[in-house]
Every structure is written in structure tokens, then in C-alpha cells.
Amino acid sequence: MTKDTKVAPYLFLAPFLVLFLVFTLVPLFQSVPLATQHTFGPDASIDVGMEKFSRAFGDPRFWTALRNTLVFTAGSVLIQLPVALALALVLNRKHILGRGVFRLLFFSPQLVGLVFVAVLAMVMFQKQKGLVNSILAGGADLIRGLPVIGGWLPSKSEILGIPWLETLAMPALIITALWMYAGFNMIYFLAALQNVPKELEEAAMIDGAGPIRRFFAVTLPSIKPVAIFVVLLSVIGSIQVFELAYIMLPEGMGLQDSGLTLVTYLFKNGFEIGDLGYATAIGWLIAALLSVAAITQRILNRSEVRL
Amino acid sequence: MGQDVTPRSSKLVSLPLRYALSPGVAVMLVLSIISGITIAFMETARHTGELTMWTFAKPHYDIYVPAVDDWNTEGKPEVDMFLIGRQVMDRRMLGGFLGEVPTADLLEAERSSASLTFAGPLDAVGFVDLTDSLEEEGLLVKINKPSLSPWTYEGRIFGIPHDVHPVMLAYRADIIEEAGIDMQAVETWDDLYRVLRPLQQRRSDGDPMDRYVMSLWDSESDMLETLLLQSGGGAFLPDGTLAIDRDINVKTVSHMVSWMIGPDRVATHVPEFSPTGDQLKLDGHALCYLMPDWMCNVWRYNVPSLEGKVKLIPLPAWEPGGTRTSVWGGSMLGIAKTSSKQDEAWEFAKHLYLSEELALDLYRSGDIITPIREHWDNPVFAEPDAYFGGQRKGLMYIELADSVPNRPATPYFKQAREAVQNAVSRTKQEAVAQELYTPEQIEPIAKRNMELAHIQVKTIVDANAFLRSDSEEVSP
Numbered sequence: 001m002t003k004d005t006k007v008a009p010y011l012f013l014a015p016f017l018v019l020f021l022v023f024t025l026v027p028l029f030q031s032v033p034l035a036t037q038h039t040f041g042p043d044a045s046i047d048v049g050m051e052k053f054s055r056a057f058g059d060p061r062f063w064t065a066l067r068n069t070l071v072f073t074a075g076s077v078l079i080q081l082p083v084a085l086a087l088a089l090v091l092n093r094k095h096i097l098g099r100g101v102f103r104l105l106f107f108s109p110q111l112v113g114l115v116f117v118a119v120l121a122m123v124m125f126q127k128q129k130g131l132v133n134s135i136l137a138g139g140a141d142l143i144r145g146l147p148v149i150g151g152w153l154p155s156k157s158e159i160l161g162i163p164w165l166e167t168l169a170m171p172a173l174i175i176t177a178l179w180m181y182a183g184f185n186m187i188y189f190l191a192a193l194q195n196v197p198k199e200l201e202e203a204a205m206i207d208g209a210g211p212i213r214r215f216f217a218v219t220l221p222s223i224k225p226v227a228i229f230v231v232l233l234s235v236i237g238s239i240q241v242f243e244l245a246y247i248m249l250p251e252g253m254g255l256q257d258s259g260l261t262l263v264t265y266l267f268k269n270g271f272e273i274g275d276l277g278y279a280t281a282i283g284w285l286i287a288a289l290l291s292v293a294a295i296t297q298r299i300l301n302r303s304e305v306r307l
Numbered sequence: 308m309g310q311d312v313t314p315r316s317s318k319l320v321s322l323p324l325r326y327a328l329s330p331g332v333a334v335m336l337v338l339s340i341i342s343g344i345t346i347a348f349m350e351t352a353r354h355t356g357e358l359t360m361w362t363f364a365k366p367h368y369d370i371y372v373p374a375v376d377d378w379n380t381e382g383k384p385e386v387d388m389f390l391i392g393r394q395v396m397d398r399r400m401l402g403g404f405l406g407e408v409p410t411a412d413l414l415e416a417e418r419s420s421a422s423l424t425f426a427g428p429l430d431a432v433g434f435v436d437l438t439d440s441l442e443e444e445g446l447l448v449k450i451n452k453p454s455l456s457p458w459t460y461e462g463r464i465f466g467i468p469h470d471v472h473p474v475m476l477a478y479r480a481d482i483i484e485e486a487g488i489d490m491q492a493v494e495t496w497d498d499l500y501r502v503l504r505p506l507q508q509r510r511s512d513g514d515p516m517d518r519y520v521m522s523l524w525d526s527e528s529d530m531l532e533t534l535l536l537q538s539g540g541g542a543f544l545p546d547g548t549l550a551i552d553r554d555i556n557v558k559t560v561s562h563m564v565s566w567m568i569g570p571d572r573v574a575t576h577v578p579e580f581s582p583t584g585d586q587l588k589l590d591g592h593a594l595c596y597l598m599p600d601w602m603c604n605v606w607r608y609n610v611p612s613l614e615g616k617v618k619l620i621p622l623p624a625w626e627p628g629g630t631r632t633s634v635w636g637g638s639m640l641g642i643a644k645t646s647s648k649q650d651e652a653w654e655f656a657k658h659l660y661l662s663e664e665l666a667l668d669l670y671r672s673g674d675i676i677t678p679i680r681e682h683w684d685n686p687v688f689a690e691p692d693a694y695f696g697g698q699r700k701g702l703m704y705i706e707l708a709d710s711v712p713n714r715p716a717t718p719y720f721k722q723a724r725e726a727v728q729n730a731v732s733r734t735k736q737e738a739v740a741q742e743l744y745t746p747e748q749i750e751p752i753a754k755r756n757m758e759l760a761h762i763q764v765k766t767i768v769d770a771n772a773f774l775r776s777d778s779e780e781v782s783p
Contacts, residue, residue: 128576129583155510272423
């Protein structure tokens with residue numbers, strides 16, 4: 001082995017390792033004592049032991065934030081991923097006209113970025129003049145004349161006043177995340193679908209399997225590793241949701257904490273209240289939650305390999 | 308172990324360095340070097356002066372430029388002024404103060420930013436205590452007293468106020484006066500709703516838009532706080548004690564909620580700082596709006612076509628003879644303790660904030676009334692304002708400046724404001740569900756929700772170990 005072959009890997013790893021050490025590992029270790037202190041700078045810290053952690057467990061707002069985060073996560077996984085897979089299945093067909101354009105359209109929210117999408121969504125979900133309520137009100141007007149439904153429908157003023165960003169924050173966030181990430185996940189599924197062995201599909205077809213049977217018996221098992229990976233990504237990303245809520249909702253959380261998420265609560269405690277200890281404790285609890293998600297994915301992956 | 312059984316990954320690791328510089332890697336390397344050099348030589352903000360100042364508001368920055376230039380040409384310690392986003396400034400300011408690393412010498416901070424620095428012990432506040440300097444130089448009497456309150460923590464003053472921000476009621480004069488209604492006769496909120504309710508309309512074929520008397524909603528926490536302060540309430544007592552659940556707050560919330568719901572609803576939501584809100588203003592969706600002095604400027608630029616169609620009156624009082632104004636917003640100029648030139652910074656702060664020229668520019672360019680009382684006699688404030696139907700708006704605001712409510716400096720005002728907002732929202736929701744629409748009917752619901760809000764914020768306050776008598780500080 002020559003000298004440069006020995007040095008090369010370390011040389012290439014060095015920039016990452018230095019940054020990881022300085023900006024991740026050191027703060028991570030420093031955050032352990034921080035979570036046991038009430039602090040206002042290095043010269044003003046009071047040791048409070050495990051109080052910050054016990055406070056979290058007795059804090060109703062922490063549980064509200066956790067519940068909202070899990071609802072958002074469930075919405076992301078249970079709505080977003082089937083939609084992404086459906087889009088991928090449709091756009092994987094060779095005979096779809098303008099297939100490339102549709103792929104670009106669905107992926108385009110990723111190109112413009114999260115902040116742009118969140119600002120647009122905020123405008124669309126506004127009361128009175130927002131696009132969403134205007135479409136709903138227009139749709140309601142079309143069916144208002146029908147005998148049973150027409151009487152049941154709320155007035156146009158009530159529909160235009162639906163408070164998406166105030167007390168219906170979670171549906172608004174889930175719909176926006178669907179718009180933002182469905183195209184992104186679609187790309188993973190498209191890549192996976194293109195690797196599904198054609199001979200298996202053809203064999204199933206010869207055996208008389210219909211499209212639904214072929215999907216569940218051939219396609220889905222073939223893309224399962226990618227699907228599990230996408231689920232993990234979505235779960236981790238959803239548990240860390242912050243920017244969407246922070247930009248879209250009043251005070252970053254809507255009214256009555258309807259859109260308060262764990263990371264928003266961490267941010268508010270750390271940077272609006274100045275309780276860095278409590279924010280750090282919440283950070284560790286989020287880390288624990290993410291670890292559970294990651295370990296579950298590994299277990300699922302192992303069982304996949306055994307299969 | 309033989310070479311043939313070496314794992315694939317090890318083979319990759321043992322690639323010689325020259326293979327790493329493939330054409331692709333070489334292109335990326337060249338690009339990164341070029342961009343690095345470009346960034347290194349890019350012109351950045353000039354920083355040559357002896358003092359630095361941060362401000363968060365573009366209008367403030369533009370107004371200060373001539374004053375800073377004047378100062379710099381007088382041979383005094385040169386000042387570099389920087390415009391920094393408010394949230395960025397919050398992070399850098401708090402980070403600097405907590406870490407005791409240099410920030411700017413002078414920081415202009417909005418109320419929610421400055422209050423962050425009051426979360427620790429008094430001696431850990433990152434701003435210089437200006438109380439003695441203000442007293443010794445006779446400046447305290449020159450400044451409108453209520454305007455000092457948000458910057459006064461435990462009896463010590465940490466900033467010079469930038470503004471007063473009294474609040475009046477703006478109304479659509481074109482619609483209201485056409486209906487023959489004299490707004491000067493309105494003294495209380497009850498009067499207002501009694502005389503303007505006939506002008507409300509519901510969307511129908513003839514009326515393309517709902518119309519309500521007042522722009523007020525539970526999602527606008529600033530508006531709720533403004534009205535609570537006007538009624539003599541507020542989340543905190545003057546000494547900073549948390550008091551969300553006091554009776555005056557419960558009564559005020561009950562009234563505000565009664566305005567937003569039921570068959571006699573008189574309030575609607577017209578968001579500020581939003582194109583939707585601007586369009587609703589143009590449509591006349593609401594007839595009346597809370598209008599702090601600075602908001603006049605926002606309207607002037609965002610809805611210019613309402614020029615001459617809007618007029619002002621003092622806020623209607625909660626009771627006959629009651630307070631006719633409130634307060635909304637506020638900024639201060641403070642000096643960082645980490646500054647090595649605190650005396651020079653103090654001289655510059657006085658030059659900038661106390662000068663008559665700046666006071667006049669603040670009003671001309673920003674519609675903001677200075678807190679320096681000796682400038683209030685200037686004829687500029689008596690000039691008719693075409694946007695507000697030729698009213699002498701400056702004088703009207705100045706007449707209310709003494710009555711602006713005090714707001715104690717507390718790091719928890721934002722949490723209290725959010726908790727009150729949630730209490731109002733819950734009260735509204737529960738009252739609608741139970742079909743209770745009068746203030747008297749709503750009051751028990753409001754009381755319960757305000758008590759819950761009080762407990763929620765008290766939990767946050769109690770978690771501050773610096774406020775406990777038995778706490779012991781640990782060394783860094």
C-alpha cells in the first residue's frame with residue numbers, strides 16, 4: 001500500500017469529521033448538562049437536576065405538541081405515501097401523454113423550496129379571499145340547488161370564513177405537506193418501479209393475474225425495501241416538522257395550539273422564553289422518538305432480508 | 308487473509324489518491340475553489356467605524372441615515388449602522404448576551420426582542436443600565452413616561468424609547484358620513500355599535516360582501532392585547548406580576564367575544580400586513596379599525612386608494628369618561644454591556660433619539676410620534692393629513708400620548724399574549740357551541756378559560772429558577 005493510499009480516505013473524510021465534531025458532537029455532549037440546568041448564559045446557571053424532563057411529562061402543551069406531531073406524521077405516511085405511489089404507478093406507464101411534464105409538475109414544489117410553498121399555502125388557506133375557501137364556496141354554490149344536500153350546506157359566508165390557519169391547522173399542514181412532498185416521494189417510487197423485474201410481471205400476467213393482483217403479488221413486494229425507506233424518511237421528517245407551521249400559522253402554531261408541533265414547542269421555549277434547559281430536554285425526547293422510528297425501520301428491514 | 312477475499316469496501320478505500328481526482332471531482336473542485344475565492348473577495352457591508360449599530364426596521368434605517376452621516380462628519384467616533392432582520396437580530400443579540408461575546412455597540416430592539424433579555428437576574432441583562440445617566444442629565448422628564456415602561460425592569464431603565472404608539476380608531480368616513488352618522492358623538496364602544504350596526508350588511512345578490520362594524524378577531528393577538536390594556540387590564544400588573552385571570556380581563560374578554568359571535572355579531576377578521584386584508588379594507592368589509600400611529604403609514608402605502616376616505620377618532624372608551632387610547636408595538640435603543648465604547652455609544656444614542664430633526668423625520672416618513680415631549684409643539688404635527696380627510700392627525704395622537712397604558716417589562720409577555728389569545732378563542736368556540744351570546748352569559752366561560760391561561764403562563768414563570776429564593780447558582 002503506498003503512502004497516498006493510506007492518507008487518501010482520511011483526507012477525504014476530514015472536512016466532514018471536523019464539521020461533525022465541532023457542530024454536532026461537541027454541542028450534543030454539551031446539551032446533556034444543559035438539560036439539567038436553568039441557564040441565562042455561562043455566568044448564570046442553576047442546577048435543577050431532572051426537573052426539565054419531569055416538567056415535560058407533566059406539561060399539557062408538550063402532550064398537545066406530541067399529539068399534533070403524531071397526527072401530522074400519520075397524515076404524512078397514510079395519505080402522502082399512497083398518493084406518491086399512485087402518482088408513480090400512473091407516471092410509470094409508457095403511454096401517458098406528457099409524462100415528463102407531469103413528473104416535473106409534481107416534483108416542482110421541491111424546486112422552489114419549502115418556504116415558498118409555505119407562503120403560497122398560507123395565502124391559499126386565507127379566509128374570505130383564499131383560493132381554497134373560494135373553490136369550496138364555488139363548489140357549494142353549484143350543488144346548493146340540490147334537494148337534500150342544498151339545505152345541509154353552510155352559507156357562502158361561513159364557507160369563506162373556514163379558519164384553516166387558525167383552528168384547523170393540522171389539516172392545512174397535512175395538505176400542504178402532501179403538495180410539497182408527494183412529488184418527492186414519487187421519484188423514489190418511480191425509481192423502484194423501474195427495477196421491478198419485467199419477467200415476473202409477465203409471468204403473473206400469463207398465469208392470469210389481473211392488475212390489482214399483480215400490484216399486490218409482484219409490484220409491492222418488489223418495491224418493499226424502498227417503500228420502507230421512504231416511510232422512515234417521511235416519519236423522521238414529519239416528527240421534525242417546523243418550518244411549515246412556523247411560516248403558515250399565526251404565532252407558528254395556530255389558535256388553541258391546534259398546530260403546535262414538538263419542534264415548534266422546542267423553539268418557543270428555547271428562543272422565545274429563553275429556557276434553553278427545557279428546550280434541550282424536549283430535544284432529547286424528540287431524539288428518543290426518532291430513535292424508536294429508526295430502530296423500528298431496522299427491525300422491519302431485517303425481517304425483510306430474512307424473507 | 309489473502310488479497311482475493313478483501314471485502315469490496317476495502318478495495319474502494321485502498322484506491323490511490325490520483326483516482327479520486329477524476330474529471331467529475333476535478334470540475335467540482337474547480338467550481339468550489341472559484342466560488343470560495345468569489346465569496347472571499349465579494350464586497351460585504353462596510354465595517355470601518357468605531358461604533359456599530361443594529362436596527363431591524365427598514366423605515367427606521369432610512370430615517371436614521373442622515374443623522375448617522377451628520378454624526379460621522381462631525382469628527383466623532385464613526386458609526387456603522389446595519390439593517391438586520393428582526394429574528395436574526397434576536398438570535399444574534401441573545402446569543403451575544405448569553406455567551407458574553409461582542410454584538411453591536413447599540414441595538415435597536417422591538418419589545419418582543421428586548422424582553423428576551425429580561426429572563427435572568429438583573430445583573431445578567433445584556434443592556435447597559437441607563438437609569439442614572441437619564442436622571443443625571445435631566446432626560447427622564449423629557450421623555451413621555453408610559454413610553455419608558457416596556458424597557459424598565461425591576462426599576463432600572465435599559466433603553467431609550469423610540470416611540471409612543473398611541474392607538475385611535477380609524478373609520479371609513481366615506482361610508483359612515485354618507486349615512487349621516489356623526490362619529491364625534493361616539494364616546495363608548497356601546498355607542499359605536501349602536502350607531503353603526505344599521506350599516507352592517509350580509510352577502511346577498513344586492514350586497515356582494517358582508518360588512519361589519521369592527522375589525523377584531525381572536526387570531527389577532529395584538530388587537531386583543533390593545534383592548535385589554537385600554538380597559539385597564541392586561542396580562543401583568545404594573546409591577547410585572549402575572550394577573551391574566553383578574554376580573555377586568557374576564558369582563559373585557561367577555562365583551563370582545565360577544566362582538567365576534569351570535570346574531571348580533573359586529574366584528575370580523577381583516578388581517579393586517581396581508582394582501583387579503585388590504586382587499587377587504589378596500590371592499591369595506593369592516594368599517595372601523597384599531598390604528599396605532601405607525602399603522603397610518605402602513606395603510607398609506609398598502610391601500611393608497613383609501614386616501615380621503617378614512618378618518619380617526621380617539622378609541623371609544625369602555626365606560627363613559629374612560630381611557631380613549633391604548634398602545635400597540637414599540638422599540639427602544641439600548642447599549643450592549645459588551646461594548647468597549649459605552650460612553651461614545653451613549654452620546655450617539657442621544658444624538659440619534661433625542662434630536663428634533665429625527666422626531667420630525669419619524670413623523671413625516673413614518674407617521675410615528677416621538678416620545679420626546681419638547682418636540683410636540685412643532686408645527687409639523689399640526690399639519691392636515693390628506694389621507695385622513697385633512698385631520699390634524701399628529702396633534703390628535705399627541706393629545707392621547709399621556710394616557711397610553713403602562714406595560715411592564717417581562718420576558719413572558721409574548722407567552723401571556725398567546726395564552727390570552729387561546730383563552731379568547733376557546734371562549735368563543737364554547738360560547739358558540741352553547742349558543743350564549745351576551746357578555747353576561749359568556750363571562751363564566753371566559754373566567755374559566757382565563758384561569759387556565761393564567762395557570763399555563765404561571766407554570767412557565769415558575770420554571771424560571773432565577774425567580775426562586777432557594778436556588779443556588781452553579782459555576783460555569
